[in-house]
Amino acid sequence: MSDRQEQISQVVVTAEQMRDIEARIFAAGMPVVALMEKVAGLIARRIQNIYPNQKGAGTLGRRDTESSFPTSPRPPLFASSSLFFSNPCIGILVGPGHNGGDALVVARELYFRGYEIWIYSPFSQLKELTSQHLQYARSLGIPIYQEIEQLPNSDLLIDGLFGFGLERNLTDPIASAINQLNQLSVPILSIDLPSGLHTDTGEVLGTAIRATHTFCLGLWKLAFLQDQALEYVGKAELIDFDIPLADVEAVLSEAPRIKRITPITALSTLPLPRPAITHKYKEGHLLLICGSRRYAGGAILTALGARGSGVGMLSVAVPESLKSLLVSHLPEALIVGCPETETGAIAQLQLPTKTNLSSFSAIACGPGLTTDASPIVQQVIESDVPLVLDADALNILAEIATIPTLQKRQAPTILTPHTGEFQRLFPNITDVKHHRIKAVQQAAAQTGAVVLLKGARTAIANPQNQVWIIPESTPALARGGSGDVLTGLLGGLLAQAATKHIPVEDIAATAAWWHSQAGILAAQERTELGVDAFTLAQFLIKTLKSKLQLITYH
Ligand SMILES: NC(=O)C1=CN([C@@H]2O[C@H](COP(=O)(O)OP(=O)(O)OC[C@H]3O[C@@H](n4cnc5c(N)ncnc54)[C@H](O)[C@@H]3O)[C@@H](O)[C@H]2O)[C@@H](O)CC1
Ligand SMILES: Nc1ncnc2c1ncn2[C@@H]1O[C@H](COP(=O)(O)OP(=O)(O)O)[C@@H](O)[C@H]1O
Ligand SMILES: [K+]
Structure with missing residues (x-):
């Protein structure tokens, strides 16, 4: 582990600090769109590692294409394993902000790598960049659903509903959609943090995705170290996207430090x-x-x-x-x-x-x-x-x-x-x-x-x-x-x-x-x-x- 990695792995930030750090990076000239590509590219590669697409190597355990809602039987837990699926079908859950944008870039990358992809995009108002990525996904012919009842079966879900921008309690219909998604015995990989968790306290804001694996982006958010968040986070992994230490220092220098011990x-x-x-x-x-x-x-x-x-x-x-x-x-x-x-x-x-x-x-x-x-x-x-x-x-x-x-x-x-x-x-x-x-x-x-x-x-x-x-x-x-x-x-x-x-x-x-x-x-x-x-x-x-x-x- 390099010195930089060691230092980054100790850092813990609040949502506000993360926002300030990102703002410095953008102010210094890094385009928002380029950072999203970079981050989502790293996530897509990790997913490929964990769930390799071995299309052509056999088609053990193919899923049916009918809807998973509301009555279809639960797929067995082991259905998630790459050993059982040569070409995993991945459902991408897209929220209104840049967490949704990240998820859409992941969707696009995995689609081009031969994965079977569908998108669940229940929000009508999306941030500009997220909206553009959705438009492009649609142009590629990736199926997009707005209603939870329409969703086909999948071997895996990627949760890009909300990241550190979640501000208030989740309410219906998205709250009940999350509850239904949690009921499926399908592994869920959350981007940045499980949607519905408070980034700082780890509290459940109404309801939250129960992830099997969470890719925390850039720096560890405080929620990952709070007892009450643990059963939602699953296996946590930091995706380091090269945030300059100087920006971290500049934002955290005045604040009392919260550190992970390494x-x-x-x-x-x-x-x-x-x-x-x-x-x-x-x-x-x-x-x-x-x-x-x-x-x-x-x-x-x-x-x-x-x-x-x-x-x-x-x-x-x-x-x-x-x-x-x-x-x-x-x-x-x-x-x-x-x-x-x-x-x-x-x-x-x-x-x-x-x-x-x-x-x-x-x-x-x-x-x-x-x-x-x-x-x-x-x-x-x-x-x-x-x-x-x-x-x-x-x-x-x-x-x-x-x-x-x-x-x-x-x-x-x-x-x-x-x-x-x-x-x-x-x-x-x-x-x-x-x-x-x-x-x-x-x-x-x-x-x-x-x-x-x-x-x-x-x-x-x-x-x-x-x-x-x-x-x-x-x-x-x-x-x-x-x-x-x-x-x-x-x-x-x-x-x-x-x-x-x-x-x-x-x-x-x-x-x-x-x-x-x-x-x-x-x-x-x-x-x-x-x-x-x-x-x-x-x-x-x-x-x-x-x-x-x-x-x-x-
Ligand atoms: N800008 C970038 O290129 C980068 C983006 N990242 C991603 O961006 C995320 C943060 O993006 P955002 O600031 O857009 O925030 P989010 O995508 O977390 O969500 C914010 C959106 O959700 C809405 N919202 C908040 N609370 C809600 C509620 N209770 N019910 C319904 N809607 C609600 C807000 O109005 C806003 O549109 C990070 O978590 C991460 O995934 C970074 O990780 C990497 C760099
Ligand atoms: N769910 C858990 N996960 C990890 N560590 C735990 C968990 N529950 C308890 N511990 C650890 O076990 C120890 C229990 O200490 P304590 O409650 O004082 O027990 P006792 O008084 O019986 O020795 C503490 O170090 C605590 O952090
Ligand atoms: K998320």
Whole structure:
């Protein structure tokens, strides 16, 4: 990957920013019509790659020509595969704007490459360029339909109804047409984004195309990184059409950056290679404070996550009754047994002599504590040590309402809530479910902490409004205990970075990226049902090794 590609793949834009960037390109002299040709040419070539036209190589599985609406039976899912169709029939859905224009250029190109094409163009008012392309398609004899009921069967649909120009909720008749198109068991490839999604929030504006594959054009739009958009987007792919970096910079320079974390950035944040002359305390000393008689496993999983980070020294404070269990799982760690409450929570921290909280390079506190360990959380907040607060530490924080004391901390703080913990902690931030990125930015600004909001697309914000988003993950991680592994891993990386000048949000993003990648690799090897939290921790180093190899070889 070139430097430019690496930088482009990190960029995330809103619809407004994309419009401004395009406006600069057009103002500089690039004709709109030429850009549309270029972009649509790239899309057409990708479609040819995915669904090659092997006309003449046999005619397995030919479709009938009668209408797919309203009563024709659904074609089988596998009908989409190029293995089954030598000459795929492609239906092109055309909207009123330039998204429709792109689709029409794709239609024309595929028509000339021998594909069987029909066009669905339900709008009477089209932008000038789109209208011209439609006229030309008509002159070529490509069938054009205005009514959904007229549409013939197809093996594939290309969605060019709306792109980033969609402004308001979709209404009938186009809304019901989209609903009917979604009912067909035909793969849908969306151009730029699935029609009906809000470009920034990923919200469904009335209804939206459920794409199997989306070609995001030029730069990643924010919607692709929003949890609520994922089931509409399908497999997402960026079509890079050579937007000059200078134009991107010019438009984004003032704005708080929202970035996708890439393997190169994540790996460059890791404490590798280690200096030849070092010792265990130079490689970070992490204190984990976790577990209770009720939740013993959480402490083990957090510690295994920390082990995966490679941290120099690991101390784990647990209730006394858990000590031997932890020792048996983590012989290398220093297990600190603490006096416990009647309920089996840590009652007070009893660190070894000559040790206090300031002796550690970082502290990670919370998994499995129960809310009975409240004084401990207060104590760690008052320390001057970089701190990760997760799980019950966040619930305690919500109960004791000490957000203002977080602001006063001298050392960095990272909060790692899932959506439920987030809502308890920040009841004044509404709509975290629908505006996750805005919500995480507000939370970071309110607390002065780095906030890592867990989810399908984990987002990390710093108090300066900058955001990192983890662009890929797996639902295999939606499983008890996987968050504990992340807390340990993050704590371990934070401890190792203590003497280095790496922004804390970069460390949080790296930990979340590594955690997701481990989930992805484990799911590939063991299926999505095979990624229990213990297994996930075992995959951390294996994943790191495979990612480092990829970087070395490219
Ligand atoms: N100009 C170019 O040559 C390029 C075009 N691109 C394509 O252009 C798209 C943006 O084009 P546009 O700005 O024309 O916008 P769109 O094609 O996304 O749609 C805008 C059109 O839809 C109408 N509209 C908006 N909301 C509606 C609603 N709820 N119901 C009915 N009609 C509605 C608007 O009045 C306008 O006519 C991108 O998504 C991309 O596909 C770029 O990707 C590449 C360069
Ligand atoms: N659908 C999903 N896709 C990808 N990752 C997910 C999904 N659901 C959960 N995760 C990840 O799994 C982890 C779950 O953490 P958390 O909710 O704290 O669980 P626990 O407290 O049981 O350890 C987080 O890192 C989260 O981002
Ligand atoms: K679209």
